[in-house]
Amino acid sequence: MPGTPFRLRSRATDAFTKAGTGGTVMSTILAAGISDAEILGRLREVLHETFEIAPARVTPSAHLFTDLELDSIDAVDLAIQVQEMTGMRIKPEDFKNVRTVGDVIATVHALLGR
Known part of the structure; x- marks a missing residue:
């Protein structure tokens, strides 16, 4: 679009x-x-394209650091991707406590609710 x-x-x-x-x-x-499933689908695409993570591994309960093996720099890249997806500026506190894919989904909803 x-x-x-x-x-x-x-x-x-x-x-x-x-x-x-x-x-x-x-x-x-x-x-x-926009449903959680639609956000999850987009996150699967982003994580696959950016970090070569198999989409099947990207579940709401997947831990970004232990299950998906992202590091702190990858988390910054993911935050930038979320910012681009939503068109909203992400403050550090918005992403500070994000640990799972489900947390990312909740953050997207919070950003859109502003």
């Missing part, structure tokens, strides 16, 4: 774009009800 900072796509957001909105805005995405 050109011109849209949020890159999580769903049939609902595609429908809004096709309806002639000319690009979805954050409130439209919130109205579309």
Whole structure:
């Protein structure tokens, strides 16, 4: 969706774009009800493309550091990816306590709820 900072796509957001909105805005995405499963799907893509992690390993309970073997620099890269996905600036405290993929999903929801 050109011109849209949020890159999580769903049939609902595609429908809004096709309806002639000319690009979805954050409130439209919130109205579309982006689900945990859709965020998880996008995270699987990002982690596979960026860190070559098999998508099947990326589950909500997967620990970023022990299960997915990310290090602190990888965590910074992941935070940047989340920032690009949401179009929202991430403050260090937003990502400070993130330990699992489920925590990342919750952080995306928190960012979109601002």
